[in-house]
Amino acid sequence: MNQIGRDIPRLEVRAKVTGRADYTHNLRLPGMLYGKVFRSTVPHGRILGIDTEAASALPGVHRVITGEDIRKLIPEPYYGPAFHDQPILALDKVRHVGEPVAVVLASDPHVAEQAVQLISADYEEMPAVYDEVAAMAPDILVHDVLRPAGTFADLKHLKGRGGTNVALDYHLRCGAVDAAMAGADHVIEHTFKTQQCLHLAFEPFVSIADPGDNALTLYTANQSPSFVRIEIARLFGWPENRVRVKVPYLGGGFGGKLYIKLEALVAALAMIVRRPVKIALTMEEQFYMITKHATTFRIKSGVGKDGHLVARKCEVYWNGGAYADIGPRVAQKSGFTAAGPYDIDNVSVDSYEIYTNRTPAGALRGFGVPQLVWAYESHTDLIARQLGIDPVEFRRKNLLRDGRPHASGTVLHDAAITEVFDAVVARLGWDKPFDRGSGTLRRGRGIAIGLKAVISPTTSVAIVNISADGSTTLYTGTVDMGQGSDTAYALIVGEVLGIGAEEVRVVHSDTDVTPYDMGTLGSRSLYHMGNAMRLAAEDARSKLRALATEAGLPEGTNYPPSEVFKKRYGMQAGNIIGTASFVPTYTPPDPQTGQSGDVTPFWMVGGSGVEVEVDTETGKVRILRLINAVDCGNPINPGVARTQVSGAAIMQLGFTLSEAMHLDGGQVTNASLADYKIPGIGDIPPMEGELVAASQHSGPFGAKGIGESGTFGVSPAIANAIHDAVGVRIMELPITAEAVLRALRAEAGRPLDDE
């Protein structure tokens, strides 16, 4: 039976509906201590002293640890995927409110929590900078010197650079932008902003370290166990094989649990006290761990008389917060798509990752692309309106087609931009009349489409094991956080070996057992690990054939595997181990121009169409319809793929309409679910989704990643629809009722009293 395209429930469904699924959250080890974190109350300051005496004296407290204790264990206790800039506990300086300064360890977490209240720290407060554009000036420096990690070759040149908050500046040059702009019939420029918001997985960050003899086991809610292993080994100066990282299911990730978060801290604590240590954050503490970049995007386009885009200039400022995390990669690897899915001969992109005194920012469902699409699709709509061209017609005229070069120099293949766009337009019924509302309730429609390139180059390694009775187990470092990767790989392996996916056992994420995977991120897993899994299964299949030949079975006969084993080994014995690694081809971009003939192995396309109703008296926006179409290639498990699209769109709905971290003096003033509003069941509009007919020819059975594409178009489609309904333009996320009302009143010449 064909496995590809089967609509099957995830393999772990029973464990999940019965509450028995394994999460790090559940695990307790004998002798385990709980750590509670004492955090900085100032956004920027020199540490003068930390008084831990009263906390240490509290009955039940095992020990209080500060950054200096960690420095005795690890002389250079700085970690991070792109930069080694983040101290395990603050050293010398604090750079954002909420930065971990000390940890109390106790057998009872309540005792540890109480003791944290008894710690005090003295700081020499320093001026702080929060805004990404303001931080471009070197007046207030978050870091004295840049500390790029050796991991990425294209960041090495930044080493030792000082006197700046710009962690990374990325540039793309295609054609002659200034000349084309000068010759254009229309030049239109806008600035758009997005807000700082966060992943807010319902399983808050949790990690446990279990120390051994110059060795460690980590049990952690993390999306990239292979990276954790490498980074912990580096910190301790150990070989990789002394660190074991185990990840069960994740209670949500969305990019938050990527790379290294609590792992270095629990590892260091466990090695100091020689006991297992668990740290589990509260929901409030998640606001001080990792966030989504706030951005400012200046975008300028030159348009010819005929409505063709001839030039586009993009300046993107990413608010990276106090530590780089993966922000520099976001600025670079998504930054290069900032001009959008359009065929424009002359493009320049300048993309800056900037340190500020905020909670660090990393990757959140789209790796920066939703911030870019927000700007370029709002801008594109405004151009069409200004030129008096229908926004659909204007886009059609300019969309990038397969076979045409993207601004990066890479020719587009298997990117169903036109198909996705057509699907959205058709479902929305763009050409048909609709009810525009009346009185104080006005209706409008908007569309938007985004393009993303998968981050490259990255590696996945897979193992497929056929046991002597013919049963099959696969081993993968992909972390299943709900996206259904375990099931997808079982389908792929099942397809190759001619068995049902339900019969395949999946072993995931234990670095002592599962081979290397770069990380579960950026919609890369299905393509990279999926390809590796397909190749490993093919390797197992050919080894099985070889075993049959060894056993003297005639070639071409179709003996069941169990008989082949029995014949070869005389009993139920032996294994077939199929292995494969997959790393796509890649040409590094030119450092000056960003040009590359092979910048990414696949493109993701997502489009949205919405119909809204705006209450002109209150500014309240009601979404009447939300349509999402994506190119996921040939879906491996269509049901799961569809829920990925709608789930991504719902998450983006929150980032569009309500979610924003509010800051006062660097302090987050709404760090709880009570004050930070995410979508609930009452907020979901009528939704339609479509996986357009497409194939990613280099993908496993024509498939590619899907986790992020549903986010791309949602925010600008809504802003475009609001403009269509009531004639005002929102330039900054989130689009709250207040923001719409302010815009309406300003447009009417009656601004609200406080403006």
Place this chain on the structure above:
Amino acid sequence: MSARTINFTLNGEAVSTTIEPHRNMIELLQRFDLFGARESCGQGLCGCCTVLVDGMAVSGCLYFAVWADGKAVSTVEYLDAGGALSNVQQAFIDCGAFQCGFCTPGFVLMTHQLLKDHPDPSDEDIRHYLAGNLCRCGTYPEIVAAVKRAAKAAA
């Protein structure tokens, strides 16, 4: 703080333990190796910690353990005690009504409460009862479908 001995029924079984008054229901359940009710937001807003006390859904993170004294507590682990999944659990599977699964036990228990009160719930009933359960993966459309399917299966 001094501990108190409490006696209660846990998933149909009479149990007893000694517990301090500041500990909540989640900590109590963990003592019995039950992890299906999970503390997430800690404010009674997300529903991940939903348990039934005397048949009524409560937020375990805000429910002091000592209040369980003399009461009957049921958790998600009770639903398939007989070996078979409940209608609601099966409907959640059939409709793909979860992704990461962390919030799922809360939704399942709250749906049981909903269907007990409204065997044939309207969309409004569903939204009202499940307003206190949040799903960050955004599987709400599938959850609504699952609730309706479960109602149909029970009818």
